[in-house]
Every structure is written in structure tokens, then in C-alpha cells.
Amino acid sequence: MKASRLRFETGEYLARQAKTRKAMIDQGIDLLVIADPSNICWLTGYDAWSFYVYQCVVIGADAELFWFGRGIDAPAAHITTNLPDEDIVAYPDHYVQSADVHPTEYLAQVLKQRQLDRCRIGAEMDNYYQTYRGMHLLMECLPEASFVDSTALVNWQRAVKSPTEISYMRRAGEVIEKVYERVLEVAEPGIRKNDLIAEILHAGTRGTPEIYGDYAAIQPLISSGKEACACHLTWDDKPLQNNSGICLELAGAYHRYHCPVSRTLHFGTPPKKYRDIEAVILVAIELVLDMFRPGVRCGDIAEAFTQHIRRHGYEKDNRCGYSIGLSYPPDWGERTMSLRDIDDTPLEEGMCFHFMPGMWFDDWGFEITESLTVTPNGGQTLSQIPRHLFVK
């Protein structure tokens, strides 16, 4: 059973751990408590829907590395990681969702037993899976440790993808291709939104005979008609109306790696405003794809995009993309780089982004987006989906 689900060669995990340790040493951190499930999976392979209770991976700047979680989830750690038994540490079940005790109090005891309580500890203080109370109690229980905010320290190590990671993201790209093929087959006026989403989830989970579809970290987003002004709605059972636009934001996923792609579909002849914005966005995509080269700054891309749409009379007051990769709910973004003017990060080969030039107006919206990887020759899209307004 040991490590029967490991998805990368052991050497790749060791390289990730070494890279993380180097960053810790550079920042003067002795011990890192990692609660972000994406970072846990990237460092060790651990993969299970157990992040609704407290869990973490603890990594030391030298040799320490252990998984800490709920007793009933230890078997998943045996199956999905190659950590030795003694480094799969479980807390008792009465610590689960209790007002009286917290798993981080138990973690503090474990750190003391391992003599890891008199050092500089980094923690992900701005992550969904590190609550205020859990952090506060850990600090209180370890008075001889000092604490530093290491939010996104590991996320940044993930920014440049390995060849195997990129191959997984391309497989996620093949999955999302299948999804949009299915959308074009079945979408028609009158069908309930949930019936279209059922086909999307079905195609996205079947994938191809060779490539399965994993779950995406964000559920399919669909907004239609006047509701297309809102970009993060999920579905209900309202029938899709003729002569209206539908925004879809969907991702293919493979081994937790994502390829998000948005498209807009219009039933009936699209009004001129759709054709106008389509033309502007398609040129914008060509323009910025060429810019995703090593050395270009995230902000350069955002500014080029903003200037381009501004010349055509459009404004977008929100970021036009973000770094992507391995993710768990609630976000398929990597929470490091954003494509916005204030982000000075220079691109490197192997980084991956969702370029997201979605535009939302008072009573409609328009989304054509691409996921891509940075190469010396510009951005290469991770999927090949017809890039235009879909009309049926």
C-alpha cells in the first residue's frame, strides 16, 4: 500500500524539499508549518479531501519532515506519500471541530517532543487552512519559539514548473478540450443550466481514454443573460434563453494540476457589442501571448493589455490573470503572481498563467481566456480550443 499513488518520481519530491529548505535558510526560518493543501501535496504527494479538518506538513531547514493530521486520514498519508511511518503523525479524533481543544495544541506537544520548539517557525498566516485560533494557540503553546509569516513561501517555489508538471498541465488542457467539445455539442436554448453543467462535469471527469479528469479546485462557473455581469455565479435550474450570452469559466484538471479556460457562447445572432469586444480581446490575446517570455514583468503584460483595450474604449479595473498549477479548493490560482500593474515579478521559463481578460458590464459579460506556459518564444497555450465567440 505504501506510496501506491505517488505521482512524481521520488527525486522530484526531494528536489522540491531541497528548494524549499534553501528558501527557508535564506529567510532565516528553522521550521515551516505548511497548512495549504496545495503546498502539502507538492512537497510530499499527500492527496485527500481531508483539509476540512486541521492538517499540516512540518519541514525543517535540515532534515525534519512529517505529516500531521487526523487519525482516520493517516492511511491516506501512507498511500499517497513515501514518508516513513514515524513521520505520519496523527491526532486523536476528539480534537476535530471542537470548541474546547484544537489540533494545533496537539501539534505543539509533538513539536516539543521532537525538540522543535525553540526555533524560528514560519507559518502560512494568510491561508484558508490556517485559522486565527489555530495559529494563536500554536504560538501560545510554544512560548520559546518565535514566529514569522511565511504565507506563499512554498507557493513561490512552485512558480516554475518541471517538465513533468507541464506535461500534467497539458493533460489538463486535453481534458478541457473535451469539455468544450461537449459544450458545443449539447448547449442549446431551453436546456436547464444544470443539465449543461452535468455534461461539463461528465466530460471533464471522463477526459480521454488515456487521460482522466481530476476535480477542478473551482466548480464550473456559468452566468447567462443579464446575470453575466457577475463572474462567479454557479448554476441553478433556469433554462438558457435564446438570443443571450453565456459566460463559462471552466478548468480541466489532471493529478490536481489545472488548465482553466473561459469562453463565451451566444445563442442567436450576437449584438454588435459582442463582436466589437471579441475583436479587441482576440487581438489582446495575440499581443500578450507574445510577451510571456523570460524577463518580461507581470506588470508589463497587464499594462500592455490595459493600453490595448483602452485604445478601443474599454476599461478593466481588476487583474487580468494569475499564476496557476497544482491546486485545491477554493482557488485554482497559485496566489503568488497577478497580472496587474503593481506586480514587478519577472517571468521565468516554465511559469504558468491563466490570462484572464474577462470583462463584465452592467448587464452582460464577455470571457475568452487562455492558460499558458512561459517559453523563450512567448506563451504556449496549454490547450487548443477554438478561440472565438461561440455562436449557436
Add this chain to the structure above:
Amino acid sequence: MKASRLRFETGEYLARQAKTRKAMIDQGIDLLVIADPSNICWLTGYDAWSFYVYQCVVIGADAELFWFGRGIDAPAAHITTNLPDEDIVAYPDHYVQSADVHPTEYLAQVLKQRQLDRCRIGAEMDNYYQTYRGMHLLMECLPEASFVDSTALVNWQRAVKSPTEISYMRRAGEVIEKVYERVLEVAEPGIRKNDLIAEILHAGTRGTPEIYGDYAAIQPLISSGKEACACHLTWDDKPLQNNSGICLELAGAYHRYHCPVSRTLHFGTPPKKYRDIEAVILVAIELVLDMFRPGVRCGDIAEAFTQHIRRHGYEKDNRCGYSIGLSYPPDWGERTMSLRDIDDTPLEEGMCFHFMPGMWFDDWGFEITESLTVTPNGGQTLSQIPRHLFVK
């Protein structure tokens, strides 16, 4: 567009807000900052996949009530709530996922402008969507306020469901019935796990012609063969093997309300150990269903269950159920009551639970579970799914 997606009558939302305010007054809390998307939705109707960035609802013990979130999500607040425009407050996009600024710093300004910064503020300090950093900055920016941990204050108000809520949970029950019908139709040795999950997601999203399927807060959990010792694994593409057991933990959902139900499926004649535990668990379910009456304590049910299985030589060292209702990822539990010996909460009519007597061993597992509502005549299940080991 205003409130075009509201799912309960306005009076029901007002009653929920009044109930919450009464609890606040009882606990001496002037203002509550609610970041849990389930609580936000229950109080106002707000529903969108926007919880990957900071958002909250602020409710005062007297009249105050406003939504606070990212600019591009304000349209969803207009569509899904009936809050007046001035109570839909958006923060600028450069606050999103930034290492430099945090949305709670902006929230602090809003609270000051509304003169709500010199009072006793409750916050959900142990919730996924209230990070340490966000909480810490809010406290720092509001030096004249005092803060108290109000984790689960609203969750507790949700414990007893209204007739409309129970009708939604029964609809979720009809959705999960459709899912298991489909499982029994298509599951067979040799199909890839993801292909079975594709059918599960398809059936669970289509629902029935009258009842659509919403997304469940937890993705379908499947573990098969020796991996069935691990209860929270999701799928991969490994084919299901003949002569082996498969644990499925799935939920139907409707308007964000859940009905989770687990079943075990065995391909080929099940070994005696499956039949032995099946007999014990089926009697346990009958036994405890009869106990879900007002006044019985959560702990009484857990103890009756433990004693019953112990008489047959089994032990379960984790909780055997929890409160359910309206939920968002990562958990479909309500995070209030657990069915475990230390929980003294007395049951009330209209509470809903997932009774979860799952048992996991070294190299196999067994799950037959029911979701139910508490009535004076005992627990009524929210779905009617054949209650036995499925054999194909």
C-alpha cells in the same frame, strides 16, 4: 436583476437575522463579522464562488447589515441578496491576494466610516475564511474595538431547520437517490474510477426534471480494494477490480443544502467480514434512528452506537456523525454538533444529521450511512436508498 435568485421568502431571512441578533445580545456582542460563506448565505442569500478572496457580512446587534467583498463580486450580491445598494460594499482589486495590503484593512476603514469601530466585535476566529493575518490586521486597525471569538455563533442558529430548509434537504435526498440508481446501473469491474465518478457527477447535477442538483461541498469520495482503509480519497483512473469492495461517500445537494449518503459496493461474492459488519451496522442504524428525538443528547446516540458495535467486537475511535445543512467547500458538516460521547447537546426537532458509522480497517473499509432529521417519532431519513451492501 435585484434579488433575482433569492431562495427563501424575505421573512425567513429577517427571522434568521433576528435570531442571530438575539444570540449576539445574549453574548454581549455589538457587531459580528461573518466570513463563513455558509453563514453569509444563510443570513443574506449571497451565493457565488467568491470565497477564495476575502469577503464577509457584517451584522450589528441593532440595525446594521452589509455585505463586504471584491468589486467584481458586488453584482453577485445584487443578484442573490435583497440588500440595498448602500449595503453592498466593495473593496478595490489591488487588495486581492496581495502581500502588501489586506481586504480587512479596507474593512476597518469602512467600519470607522460607519462609526462601528468602538464596540465589542465578534469574529469567526476558527473558520477557513478568516485567516490569522486578516484577523490580526483588523484588530490592529481598530484599536478602540474589543474582539471576541464568535466561531460557530451563526452555525448554531442554523442547527434547527425551517420547514422550507427541510424540504430543500429532502430534494437533495431525491438527488442522491438518482445518483445511487446510476451507480447501480453502471458500476462494474474494469471501469476506471473516474468513469464511475463522471456518471455520479452527471446524475447528481441533472437531478430530476423538477429538482436540479447543486454542487456538493465535498467532491465524491471513492476508495476501493486495499485503499478502502482511507476514507477521504478522491478518484484516479485505476480500473475497479473484481472481487473487491468500494466505499462511496457522496451527497446530493439542492440550493446549497446537502444530503450525504455512503454505501459500500462489492464486486463478486463478499467475504464473510463484509456480511458480518453489514449485519451489525444495519441494526445500529435502526437502533439509533429511533433515538433521534428531541431531548436525547448527541452523546447518548454515540454511546448507544459504541456499545452496540462493541458487543460484536468492533471499535470506532472517531465520531459517528455530525450536523448538516447549508454548506460550502471544504465541508458539508455544520461544525457544531458531533455524534461523540463528549457532546452533551440535546437534540431538537428539525435538526439534521449525517449518521456516519463508517468503519475503516488495515486494508478495507465499510460505509453505510444515512442523513436524517430529528422528529418526535425518531429520525426520518432524508432519502430512500436501499440500505444494504450493494453486490454486483
